[in-house]
Amino acid sequence: MSKIVVLDYGSSNLRSVAKALEAVADSHQSIMISNKTEEILGADKVVFPGQGAIGQCMTHLKEQNLDEVIRECILNKPFLGICLGLQSLMDHSDEDGGVKGLGILPGNVIRFTDHQVDENGDTYKIPSMGWNQVAQEKSHPLWADIEDGSRFYFVHSYYVKPELDSDIAGSTDYIHRYTSAAARDNLFATQFHPEKSQHAGLQLLKNFLNWQV
Amino acid sequence: MGLAKRIIPCLDVDKGRVVKGIQFVDIRDAGDPVEVAKRYDLQGADEITFLDITASSDDRDTMVHVVEQVASQVFIPLTVGGGIRTVEDIKRMLIAGADKVSINTAAVNDPEFVRQAATQFGSQCIVVAIDAKRVNGDNANPRWEVFTHGGRNTTGLDVIDWAKKMAGFGAGEILLTSMDRDGMRDGFDLELTKAVCEAVNIPVIASGGVGSLEHLADGIIYGKANAVLAASIFHFGEHTVAEAKACMSKRNIEVRL
Secondary structure (H helix, E strand, O other), rough: OOOEEEOOOOOOOOHHHHHHEEEEEEEEEEEEEEHHHHHHOOOOOEEEEEEEOHHHHHHHHOOOOOOHHHHHHHHHHEOOOOOOOOOOOOEEEHHHHHHEEOOOEEEEEEEEEOOOEEOOOOEEOOOOOEEEEEEEEEHHHHHHOOOOOEEEEEOEEEEEEEEOOEEEEEEEEEOEHHHHHHHOEEEEEEEEOOOOOOHHHHHHHHHHHOOOO | OOOOOOOEEEEEOOOOOEEEOOOOOOOOOOOHHHHHHHHHHHHHHOEEEEEOOOOOOHHHHHHHHHHHHHOOOOOOOEEEEEEOHHHHHHHHHHHHOOOOOEHHHHHHHHHHHHHHEEEHHHHHHEEEEEEEOOOOOOOOOEEEEEEEEEEEEEEEEEEHHHHHHHHOOOOOEEEEEOOOOOOOOOOOOOHHHHHHHHOOOEEEEOOOOOOHHHOOOOOOHHHOOOOOEOHHHHHOOOHHHHHHHHHHHOOOOOEEE
């Protein structure tokens, strides 16, 4: 039996993530939501979903010592970060007056610039909300059976800017091109919400469950 | 390449059952929100909005169960509106699997509620619904006011000012319904839609008045809306979401196909 833990720091989307994982899990994969150190460290794989503001996210992680748990998991387990679960891995975010991240991926989290205008003269709205295309920047087991350029569901006002090109797994155009998926070793993290991205999203979650690092 | 404009079917739910003539020929139980939501998901809906029209608050728990069931089978964003008045209401819906809640009367009664909700749960899940009605006959300088209770009660608030205020308070999106056009099937109030879309920096969903697929495209092209919401043209089986997207695509609107 393979144990997959959805890390619970109090994010509102964790049940949606667990439900989507359950929908694609086979009979040998059990999905569980937990905030307990032993359970998370004892899991075979960990999913870290986040939503909302990063300041609160980091505070909650630290209060429950989950920041250290995440660091340890990333050393040796397949690990999937979603939305803030990507942003919080970076060094620093401009949100909430400036917040220090976990510093696992070098780079920063930056807000989209306001009042930018597209080729039709329409203003780009912030948050970027809806279905956008993801260009696969490197081949990866988590992209298996997902067409390059598939649309995923996004809702965010901040984006990540990794320092190392080798950490970029996917990119998306909104105002300009930015990193919408990052990957390194056993770590994969997305700005978009696979749990809300219908077929392509479920396929990505299925690929994660089947990922052998 | 870019962000697609969204099509959002809206379902009215009363005591856990979909109401207002859903007529899919091949659906077993047209009153079952799960079945109807699955059908729209299959057709390519970008999101689904549920409007809880249950009159008695005793029956509101039913909506939580509806959301739970839909969220375990339909993997696209879900919005719930109707009867969202407290932080506790929001929490219950999000935990049940809703991605966004839509706040209408409670925002008018207490604008600080929107700020509090956005701070606690993030702007991404807070939609402010605005029911707008034209209040003067001066076509050169139209003015719209915010109404509540299905257009019966005026608030005296100017729609443009109110939309800006709500965006400033942390709303992540505005659901804008023209009460003049709602149910008329002669198209969105494009002037209203454009005025609000240009006044705020957050996405706007146009609603009220859709009678044809072309109306949906007009809402995006002339109204400048980021998403369009419709109920009856999809419910009565006249058109599918896929047909709506094909129509929009033909008019060079970027959609998720």
